[in-house]
Amino acid sequence: MTDVRLEGGVIATGDAQPGDRVIDVTGRIVSPGLVDLHTHIFAGQDLGVDADGVAFPSGTTTMIDTGSAGAHLIGAFRASTLERSTVGIRAFLNIATIGATSILLGGELRAPWYVSEEEAVAAIDAHRDFVVGVKVRASADVGGEHALPALAAARRVADRVGLPLMVHLGPPPVGVDEIADSLREGDILTHAFTGWPGNAVVDDDGRTRPSVARARQRGVLLDIGHGASGFSLEVARRMLAAGQPPDTISTDLHAYSSKTVGDLPQVMSRFLALGMPLGDVLRCTTVTPARAVGLAVGELTPGSRADVTVLELVDADVEYADGFGATIRASRELRAVQTFLGGQQVYERGSA
Numbered sequence: 001m002t003d004v005r006l007e008g009g010v011i012a013t014g015d016a017q018p019g020d021r022v023i024d025v026t027g028r029i030v031s032p033g034l035v036d037l038h039t040h041i042f043a044g045q046d047l048g049v050d051a052d053g054v055a056f057p058s059g060t061t062t063m064i065d066t067g068s069a070g071a072h073l074i075g076a077f078r079a080s081t082l083e084r085s086t087v088g089i090r091a092f093l094n095i096a097t098i099g100a101t102s103i104l105l106g107g108e109l110r111a112p113w114y115v116s117e118e119e120a121v122a123a124i125d126a127h128r129d130f131v132v133g134v135k136v137r138a139s140a141d142v143g144g145e146h147a148l149p150a151l152a153a154a155r156r157v158a159d160r161v162g163l164p165l166m167v168h169l170g171p172p173p174v175g176v177d178e179i180a181d182s183l184r185e186g187d188i189l190t191h192a193f194t195g196w197p198g199n200a201v202v203d204d205d206g207r208t209r210p211s212v213a214r215a216r217q218r219g220v221l222l223d224i225g226h227g228a229s230g231f232s233l234e235v236a237r238r239m240l241a242a243g244q245p246p247d248t249i250s251t252d253l254h255a256y257s258s259k260t261v262g263d264l265p266q267v268m269s270r271f272l273a274l275g276m277p278l279g280d281v282l283r284c285t286t287v288t289p290a291r292a293v294g295l296a297v298g299e300l301t302p303g304s305r306a307d308v309t310v311l312e313l314v315d316a317d318v319e320y321a322d323g324f325g326a327t328i329r330a331s332r333e334l335r336a337v338q339t340f341l342g343g344q345q346v347y348e349r350g351s352a
Helices: 051-058 074-080 117-126 140-161 176-182 210-217 233-241 264-273 278-283 287-292
Strands: 005-007 010-012 029-032 034-039 060-066 088-094 131-136 165-168 188-190 308-321 327-341 344-348
Touching: 029 034, 029 278, 034 051, 034 188, 034 264, 034 287, 051 060, 051 327, 051 344, 060 287, 060 327, 074 088, 088 117, 117 131, 117 140, 131 140, 140 165, 140 176, 165 176, 176 210, 233 264, 264 278, 264 308, 264 327
Parallel strands: 034 060, 060 088, 088 131, 131 165, 165 188
Antiparallel strands: 005 010, 029 308, 308 327, 327 344
């Protein structure tokens, strides 16, 4: 055990001084502020949830929006969300200029004229202060026959701007092998543990697909992106049994997934129930996602930003669902107790 000192908005060294506020966190977990690598927080958009409202009660201090906005809406995202929220926010730009405008009415890639490489590059250049990558939802339900060309366009844009590419894994086509083979070091496969028949990271015999294993060897990251249909408990069991845990654990929280997902600590609790060590789960929600998008958060080292979460691992008889009808019972659940952003307390459980 050690003390964590917050001073001047950063993690500091030294003992408590007269007049300091001292918080006793005995029996609790002091973690860097949680980083959720996959969210949809575009205020006023069909998918969007309130960033501050969902972040702080879950111990989250950094949220990455993944493709809610494309080139023609990234300015609106900045005005409606980035400039009006307290939580740290970054974004992946959707390769489609209209972004993920309405997942209920049709995918943004079904109208191929909205996929503009030049507009995407110009938008990223104009918003480099918070755009951290390129996103494409390369699956049949989003783009049909246009999904594969959109994947190729997103690949070219990511290469031109020198930022990571995040690809959503969904129902085929496009196939998981095609996606995995297109990814390079630092890129991210999200919904990596989804359970779409014939298009999962494990084959029918439960073995990790060779294309996925090769991608991981190249430095490709596997992100959970739980969402409404982005996570399968059975695929997770098989990947963990094969020694292939996720690199990052995220929610894919949006207006239509919130009841299934819960919050980030509840997604983390699913992995504890699956037998993943607590330390590994914490790394998947702090330092690893922060480094994936080039942010200097997610650590409790002296001089780093004082984003801190106090968690409690409580005894609880709970049942969690995945996106494919399966459930898992757990005897423990992670819950956020306090959240500090830049050294300022922004949440305390039970307070008004």
